[in-house]
Amino acid sequence: MIDLKALRENPQRFIEGCAKKNVAVDIDTLLKLDAQRRALQTQQETLRAAQNKLSKETGPKIGQLMGKLKGASDVDKPAIQSQITEIKSAPAKMKDEINALESQIAQIEPELNAILLSVPLPPDDDVPVGTTADDNVELSRWAPDDWDWDKSFEANKGFKPRTHLELCEMHNLVDYPRGVKIAGSRSYILIGDAMRLHQAILRFAFDTMINEHGFTPMSVPVLVREEAMVGTGFFPGGRDQAYHINETERGGGYDMFLTGTGEVGLMGIHQDEILDESKLPLKYVTVSTCFRREAGAAGKDTAGLYRIHQFDKVEQVIIDVADESKSRQHHKDMMGFVEGLLKSLKLPHRLLQCCTGDLGVKNADMIDIECWMPGRGDEDQSGTPTGEFGETHSASRLYDYQCRRLNMRYRPGGEGGKGTTTFCHSLNNTVAASPRILIPILEMYQNADGSITVPEALVPHMNGQTKIG
RNA sequence: GGAGCGGUGGCAGAGCGGUUGAAUGCGCUGGAUUCGAAAUCCAGUAUGGCCUUCGGGUCAUCGGGGGUUCGAAUCCCCCCUGCUCCGCCA
Known part of the structure; x- marks a missing residue:
C-alpha cells in the first residue's frame, strides 16, 4: 500500500508510476473520495x-436526578422525570x-x-521504462x-542436447500421466533420483x-488467511x-x-508488530511448497x-529500517547469494533488469x-x-509498500527512542525453486550417452552419488 | 465435537455502566543525589487519523465486528484466538 499522504502531496508521482507500470488506477477518484471523507x-x-463535552456535563446531572427520583414523592416524580427526558x-x-x-x-x-x-508503488527512476518482458534489459x-x-550446446559440449523431457523419460525420472491422473493438468510425480536431486538442491540452497x-x-x-495475502x-x-x-x-x-x-508466511510473521530496531535487519529463509493456479x-x-x-521453493526475505540505500544494498546482496549458489552449481545464467x-x-x-x-527455445534445421534463458529467480525491492499493508514498523532510536514509528522496508528473492531449477541442472549436466553427472555441490546431499543413469 | 475460564498499554496486572485513554508494579527516558555506581526520590513514557496560526486542538482505539444506552473496557449477540477438562483420532 502506498502512503495516502504522499499521494495527496504529490499525485503526479503516482499517476506517472501507474503509467510506467501500465496499470490503470483512477487516482483522481481516489483523491476526490479522500477529500470527501x-x-x-x-x-x-x-x-x-461537542457531544462528549455535553455528556460529561449531563452525566452527573442525570445521576443526581435519578437519585432524587427514587426518594421523591409520587407528586414530584413526573416533574423530575420530564427534567431527565429533557436533559x-x-x-x-x-x-x-x-x-x-x-x-x-x-x-x-x-x-x-x-x-x-x-495503487502500485511507483518504480524507481533508474528502472527502464517498458511495457512487456521484451523490454527487460x-x-x-x-x-x-x-x-x-x-x-551452440553441441559446439560447446560435442554432442546434441536432449531436453529435460527426454532425459526424464530416458531415466524414468518423472511420471506425468500419473501425476495428471491424481491432480489434473500441470501435475507430475518425481521419481527416484529426480526426487533425490530435488531434495538435494533445496537442502543445499537452504543450508x-x-x-x-x-539467515x-x-x-x-x-x-493462510486472506489478511496475509492482502498484507x-x-x-x-x-x-x-x-x-x-x-x-x-x-x-x-x-x-x-x-x-x-514462502514470502507470504515469512512476511506475515511480524504483521502488526513494532520491531526492535536493534534486531534489524531480520533475515529469514524458508523452504515451502508453493501453489499457483497459473490462470x-x-x-x-x-x-x-x-x-x-x-x-517447492527456498525463499529469502530481509526486513530492515526505512533506508533506500540499505534496501538497495540488501537487494544486491540477495542477488549475490543466488549468484554464488548458481556459480557453485556451475550453471550459466544472467541478471535481467525488469522494465x-x-x-x-x-x-x-x-x-x-x-x-x-x-x-528450450526454437529448434534449428535438424530439430535440435x-x-x-528461463526465469528461475526473482529479486524484489519493495521499500515500505508491503510493511505498510502488514502494519510492520520499528521505532527509530531503539526501545524508548523518541522517533515516531516507521514502516520497515522489505525485500525478497528466490534462493532455489525446484523442480524448475532441475531443468538447467539436468540439461547442462547431461553427457553424450544421456547419463547425467550430479553437480559436485549436490553430491554430499545425494549420499555420495555422482551420476544418474 | 462438548463444557468451562480468559484476551486490557513494551511487559505483568487492576477496573466490570458515568471526568477511566485506563490504577499499580516492572521496563524505558530525563533529572536530583553521588568522585562514580548501586539504592532512593522526582518527572515523563500507547497507537492511529483529522485539523492547525506549529503553541496545540480534536476524534477513534481495552482481540475483531455489530447491538443496547444520553453515556460502554464494563451489558447483549456473532466471529477470531489462548488455556483447562471430556470425547474422538493418531
Whole structure:
C-alpha cells in the first residue's frame, strides 16, 4: 500500500508510476473520495467533541436526578422525570446527526480502500521504462570457463542436447500421466533420483543461506488467511492465481488460501508488530511448497517441469529500517547469494533488469535471474533446440509498500527512542525453486550417452552419488 | 465435537455502566543525589487519523465486528484466538 499522504502531496508521482507500470488506477477518484471523507470526518468529529463535552456535563446531572427520583414523592416524580427526558434529548439529537455523517463515510470507504490497495508503488527512476518482458534489459551474465556463449550446446559440449523431457523419460525420472491422473493438468510425480536431486538442491540452497549468510531458518504456514495475502500485496491483484479453500461454506469463520511463495508466511510473521530496531535487519529463509493456479497461462509451457501448479521453493526475505540505500544494498546482496549458489552449481545464467511494465504492483525494482536452458527455445534445421534463458529467480525491492499493508514498523532510536514509528522496508528473492531449477541442472549436466553427472555441490546431499543413469 | 475460564498499554496486572485513554508494579527516558555506581526520590513514557496560526486542538482505539444506552473496557449477540477438562483420532 502506498502512503495516502504522499499521494495527496504529490499525485503526479503516482499517476506517472501507474503509467510506467501500465496499470490503470483512477487516482483522481481516489483523491476526490479522500477529500470527501476528510471533510465529512472533520464535521463528524466536531459534533462528537461537542457531544462528549455535553455528556460529561449531563452525566452527573442525570445521576443526581435519578437519585432524587427514587426518594421523591409520587407528586414530584413526573416533574423530575420530564427534567431527565429533557436533559437526555440534546445529546440524543446530536447522535442522529453524527450517525448520518458516519453512514456517509461508510458509503465512501469501501471504494476508497479498494482503489488505495490497487495503487502500485511507483518504480524507481533508474528502472527502464517498458511495457512487456521484451523490454527487460540484460545486466550481466556468467558462465563457467568451459562454456562459450557464442557457441551452440553441441559446439560447446560435442554432442546434441536432449531436453529435460527426454532425459526424464530416458531415466524414468518423472511420471506425468500419473501425476495428471491424481491432480489434473500441470501435475507430475518425481521419481527416484529426480526426487533425490530435488531434495538435494533445496537442502543445499537452504543450508547455504543459513550457514554462509546468517539467515534464520523458518517453517511458515502455506495455508493462510486472506489478511496475509492482502498484507503481502498478492491480493487483490493476484486473487486469480491463488487456490482458494472455501471454509466459510463449511462452517468456518473465514476462507483459506494456499500461498504461491514462502514470502507470504515469512512476511506475515511480524504483521502488526513494532520491531526492535536493534534486531534489524531480520533475515529469514524458508523452504515451502508453493501453489499457483497459473490462470491465464493456458497453452503456455505446458510440457515438462517449467510451469506447474505445485513446487517447492527456498525463499529469502530481509526486513530492515526505512533506508533506500540499505534496501538497495540488501537487494544486491540477495542477488549475490543466488549468484554464488548458481556459480557453485556451475550453471550459466544472467541478471535481467525488469522494465517498469514487468515489475508488478508492489515492487520499486525487480531483477530476475535466468538460467540457460539448452532444451528450450526454437529448434534449428535438424530439430535440435537452440536453447533459451528461463526465469528461475526473482529479486524484489519493495521499500515500505508491503510493511505498510502488514502494519510492520520499528521505532527509530531503539526501545524508548523518541522517533515516531516507521514502516520497515522489505525485500525478497528466490534462493532455489525446484523442480524448475532441475531443468538447467539436468540439461547442462547431461553427457553424450544421456547419463547425467550430479553437480559436485549436490553430491554430499545425494549420499555420495555422482551420476544418474 | 462438548463444557468451562480468559484476551486490557513494551511487559505483568487492576477496573466490570458515568471526568477511566485506563490504577499499580516492572521496563524505558530525563533529572536530583553521588568522585562514580548501586539504592532512593522526582518527572515523563500507547497507537492511529483529522485539523492547525506549529503553541496545540480534536476524534477513534481495552482481540475483531455489530447491538443496547444520553453515556460502554464494563451489558447483549456473532466471529477470531489462548488455556483447562471430556470425547474422538493418531
